[in-house]
Amino acid sequence: MFLPGQALSFPVAQRIPRSLRFSxxxxxxxxxxxxxxxxxxxxxxxxxxxxxxxxxxxxxxALIDPLAASAGAALGTLIADSWKHGTLYLPSLLAAVPGNFIGFYVFGLLLKRRSTWSGFILASLVAMALGNFIVAFLYVPVIVLLGIIPPLPPEPLLLLATGLWVWFFATEYPFLLVFIPPVAKALAASLPSITYFKPGPLTLEEGKRLATIQFLAALLLAVASIAVLFTPAGQSLARGLSVRLGATASLNALAVTGALLFASAAILSASGTASYMLATRRRLS
Known part of the structure; x- marks a missing residue:
């Protein structure tokens, strides 16, 4: 969760030494x-x-150098996937690499442009949605073209890509919200000379703005959870998944995805509540 009385604040960008960028x-x-x-x-x-x-x-x-971090994310995901499969894994090279690079580069750039807690929430939301969209919607056609899965009608493939996108986002976004704020504080305290941001006080206005963004994101995730679990959209998704997983497994997959979406919404709601309460307490004190 967010730290008591803390907010991100970024000074004017400064040139990053090559040695630091390489490191x-x-x-x-x-x-x-x-x-x-x-x-x-x-x-x-x-x-x-x-x-x-x-x-x-x-x-x-990315709080130190967005370009180097995005390149490291692209290289790291390729190494991990290739290590797991025992060879250069082409779906990772063609889908995960560009998605990771673009997602984390956008994350860093947005943070530099909007140096507030609400900017952090917005940057993480946009970056995770965009990066994972690229990964999911490149990955599915790539594995079809490589013959990893058999050719299927467009609808099941679209549903598979959408399901992957939802899974990636729902299981990744909360980790940024939970872990990046304390990491940001630690970097600023221990390595202030290499960071492009400094913590600042969380004002009441900023707390309200931050909480609003978090609650809106939580609402969207909650609506998505309800749609997956209780509407025809979820049934359509289950039909597409049944081509690969079978009827029973597709229903189980749908239930897990809906639960993850709801859990992410709960985390965001709690974080938004904490942000507003911390800002209010600071104002009263």
């Missing part, structure tokens, strides 16, 4: 590869795609 690239790629590989055995309910809380690693390095 961020190397360390980020190694740590991300190890973190992704460690949870690579946890496959999504769709039978493909992974559970990857390690996305917090390149997001943290």
């Amino acid at each position: 961020v690239l190397v360390v980020c790629s190694v740590l991300y590869a190890l973190g992704a590989y460690a949870t690579g055995w946890i496959v999504s309910p769709w039978g493909r795609g992974q559970f990857r809380p390690a996305v917090a690693i390149p997001a943290a390095f």
